[in-house]
Amino acid sequence: MNFDFDEDQYFIKNDARRFLSDRCSMDMVRTYLDSDATEISPLWQEIVELGWLGVAIPEEYGGLGMGYLELCVIAEELGRVVAPVPFSSSIYLAAEAIVQYGSEEQKQQYLPAIASGELIGTMAWSEKGAWSESSVSLSNQDGSDAVVFDNGFITGVKRPVSHGMLADIAVVTARNTEGETVLVLVELSENTLQRKPLISVDPSQRNAQLSFDRHPALLLGKCEDAQEALDNVLNRAAILYAFEQVGGAQRCQELAVEYVKERKTFSRQVGSYQAVKHKLARMYAQNELARSNAYYGAWALASGSEELPLAAAAARISATNCFEFAAREGLHLHGGMGYTWEVDCHLYLKRSRDLALKVGSSRCWNEKLIATALACMNDTEKVPTWLANS
Amino acid sequence: MDFSDTQEEACFRQEVRSWLQANGTTLRSTSPDELYTEADIAFCRQWQKKKAEAGYAHIVWPKEYGGMGGNWMQAAIFDQEERRLPRPFNYFSVGIGQCLPSIMEFGSEEQKQLIPQTLRGDLIWCQLFSEPNAGVDLAAVRSKAVREGDNWVISGQKVWTSGAQVADYGILIARTDPDLPKHRGLTYFLIDMTLPGISVQPIKQISGHSEFNEVFLDAIVVADSCRLGEVNQGWQVAMHALTAERFKRLNTRMPSMMSVMQLSQECELDGEKAIEKDSVRQYLANCLVNKCAQEHFMSRMLTVLAQGKDLGSEASILKLMSCQLNQELSAYAMEMFEESGAVVDAETHPLMQELFDAYLWAPGLRIAGGADEILMNIIGERTLGLPSEPRLDKGKAFKDL
Incomplete structure (x- = not known):
């Protein structure tokens, strides 16, 4: 066992940190929140040139074919600076869905373009009032807006779609005419599509409402059970998002620690008060524990372990919790300054809230975790070591 | 990875x-x-x-x-x-986990002979650190060791000493120089618990059992060869012992997570199995996430050790978080029996006794070997580099406090 990233992966991580601290200033992130919904950050092109998009995409499809561990360390660094780029939607969701479930032809057609940044991808799966624990329910009560796939075309409304204002292609969940779930691939460039920007918790996510009206769509070629495929894609993405969350949480902790060391009240440093110190100690403990679950997720992702659904839920839940705590309490420890637009705390608070809602709420992930754990308890061979030891 | x-x-x-x-x-x-x-x-x-x-x-x-x-x-x-x-x-865990590591690090070859004897199960150890006025503020110990020729004469009172009633040896810190500031005037000894002048009084704990004791030291005579480390360097040795104690997964005396999940599949609440209730599922999922994180944190710490590096104070996280989790989880599990959970017998459930033991054990563990607040101070100050609180005892001779 060696439960850590290796030297090369740390090299990539440190390199990414240096680059982002130089090129992704918090002022830039702040300005981006107020910019036009269709505007893309100049940081995106620089990230494209660094080749990060293709880190986990196989070489035969235009990627670097390095692997998921390398993608995890980059995700952490992007989260650390709340990078305002469509990286997660394009890579964790769209590219991942195509890598896992696209036909050979679809992979050849889209993956090199995603890896080179020529196309931005996303996944459209959420619908208004259409949700369930089993990831997604595609039956809107009255059926009016639910996306339906009929003989090569989709009709219906998806919202919110992350980075939907910027995306060129999307993997879309839909129901076919028999009422079964399907995953389809669509190009977002036709006039049978309406895009509407959505006022969002984190405006940097460029959320959109996509309304399709007999819009051309292709079934993802290698996808036999779309519900299972969707679960798998969301699980895999949740692990990568968890690294973003852990990265963001750690930065919140660092900012708060720096601030309470500087700031004085009653002639002493704020950080010398136990009420403050203990809050930060708890923040640190939660962050380290969440990091441990994220590593478990990284391992499951990279090794293709059967424990992936458990690891994804564990990584996801603790990452969401630690980022929320660090963002909220980190802001609080900055006092009145933390409540201002010019101090960075709100950038993290908004990103934390957004990530907590993306790919499913904590309630849904808790349910996934307990259901998976109960299922594996019935088969002693499948009980993971950590659970047997707990 | x-x-x-x-x-x-x-x-x-x-x-x-x-x-x-x-x-x-x-x-x-x-x-x-x-x-x-x-x-x-x-x-x-x-x-x-x-x-x-x-x-x-x-x-x-x-x-x-x-x-x-x-x-x-x-x-x-x-x-x-x-x-x-x-x-x-x-x-043997006190001996092997806390007493022997400091002997291995600071001991003479003669003292190290105690190591194999302990590992064989011949010697049981206890830790004579805390005193009535020196618990959280351990460096305030008042037990006094006075040099007399080749010997030391030690007098004082120790408390919360687990296993003293059966221990063959103890590790002890005592004050050897009250003119120095409190952390600097302490010396560390290995004590033969059969020496004349040592008496052990059991303490009745909240569970009704007596694992802890008071230990009275009435002018016991200890050879200088039983001293571990230099004179007045006892604090460093004691910290070594305590760090070893804090890197622990403290799941002892706690029913396993799987047995609690099993329980939720057996107990009925409002005519359905507890595990079918959404609130129960949500709660248990949260516990599961934290258990999972603690196990994997442990794996990360092991990786650090395997790389030949030392663990920092961050290893204290494990004790801090696992004790609190077990306290909560044991209480929650009892609630699955509704009012019957107040009755500790097999008729309620065979696991009930274990759950109640866990519930009563957890508050003790949260205090022993570094209370929650001390651990958070350590993480805050050593790991995060936050300033310590202003102190009234800093730099002053112990006798002037």
């Missing part, structure tokens, strides 16, 4: 499994009523001796001291495999 066993680790795991299968069949868990009884101690000594003969009493330490000369990863593997069996109380 490789979580699975290497080929060598898998081999070792297989060896351990076969050995446990051959030797561990008679193991049974110690019930709270059997604790510190002669019969239970004799039983546990035998198990310890068996482990020592196979080298498993201390996987990492060299063979010449009774260990196996292995590595920390192998130690973790042995621990994982042993945990699958019923668990007798470990009377």
Whole structure:
């Protein structure tokens, strides 16, 4: 066992940190929140040139074919600076869905373009009032807006779609005419599509409402059970998002620690008060524990372990919790300054809230975790070591 | 990032499994009523001796001291495999976990002879650190050691001493120079618990059992060869012992997570199984996430050890978080019986006794070996670099406080 990233992966991580601290200033992130919904950050092109998009995409499809561990360390660094780029939607969701479930032809057609940044991808799966624990329910009560796939075309409304204002292609969940779930691939460039920007918790996510009206769509070629495929894609993405969350949480902790060391009240440093110190100690403990679950997720992702659904839920839940705590309490420890637009705390608070809602709420992930754990308890061979030891 | 066993680790795991299968069949868990009884101690000594003969009493330490000369990863593997069996109380854990590491680090060759004896199960140890006025503020100890020729004469009172009633040896810190500031005037000793002048008074705990004791030291005479480390350097040695104590997964005396989940599948609430209730599922999922994180944090710390590095104060996270989680989880599990959860008998459920023991044990663990607040101070100050609170005792001679 060696439960850590290796030297090369740390090299990539440190390199990414240096680059982002130089090129992704918090002022830039702040300005981006107020910019036009269709505007893309100049940081995106620089990230494209660094080749990060293709880190986990196989070489035969235009990627670097390095692997998921390398993608995890980059995700952490992007989260650390709340990078305002469509990286997660394009890579964790769209590219991942195509890598896992696209036909050979679809992979050849889209993956090199995603890896080179020529196309931005996303996944459209959420619908208004259409949700369930089993990831997604595609039956809107009255059926009016639910996306339906009929003989090569989709009709219906998806919202919110992350980075939907910027995306060129999307993997879309839909129901076919028999009422079964399907995953389809669509190009977002036709006039049978309406895009509407959505006022969002984190405006940097460029959320959109996509309304399709007999819009051309292709079934993802290698996808036999779309519900299972969707679960798998969301699980895999949740692990990568968890690294973003852990990265963001750690930065919140660092900012708060720096601030309470500087700031004085009653002639002493704020950080010398136990009420403050203990809050930060708890923040640190939660962050380290969440990091441990994220590593478990990284391992499951990279090794293709059967424990992936458990690891994804564990990584996801603790990452969401630690980022929320660090963002909220980190802001609080900055006092009145933390409540201002010019101090960075709100950038993290908004990103934390957004990530907590993306790919499913904590309630849904808790349910996934307990259901998976109960299922594996019935088969002693499948009980993971950590659970047997707990 | 490789979580699975290497080929060598898998081999070792297989060896351990076969050995446990051959030797561990008679193991049974110690019930709270059997604790510190002669019969239970004799039983546990035998198990310890068996482990020592196979080298498993201390996987990492060299063979010449009774260990196996292995590595920390192998130690973790042995621990994982042993945990699958019923668990007798470990009377040797204070000795092996807290007393011996400082002897290994600071001891003379003569003192190190105590190591193999302990690993064999011949010696039980206790830790004579806390005093009535020196618990959280451990460096405030008042027990006094005065040099007389080649000996030290030690007087004072210790408290919260687990296992003193059966211990053969103890580690002790006492004040050797009250003119120095409090952390600097302490010296560390290895004490033969049969010396004249030592008396042990059991303390009745909230559970009704007596594992802790008061220990009175009435002018006991200790040879200078029993001193560990330099005169007035006892604080450094004591910190070494306490750091070892804090890196622990404290799941002892806590029903396993799986048994609590099992319970939720058996108990009925409002005419349905508890586990079918959304609120129960949500709560247990949260516990599961934290248990999972603690296990994987442990794996990260093991990786640090395996890389030959020292653990920092961040290892305290494990004690801090696991005690609180077990306290909460044991309480929650009792609630699955609704009002019957207030009755501790097998008619409520066979697991009930264990749950209540866990519930009563957790508050003690949150205090012992560094209370929650102390651990958070340590993390805040040493790991995060936050300033300490202004102190009234800093730099002052102990006698002037």
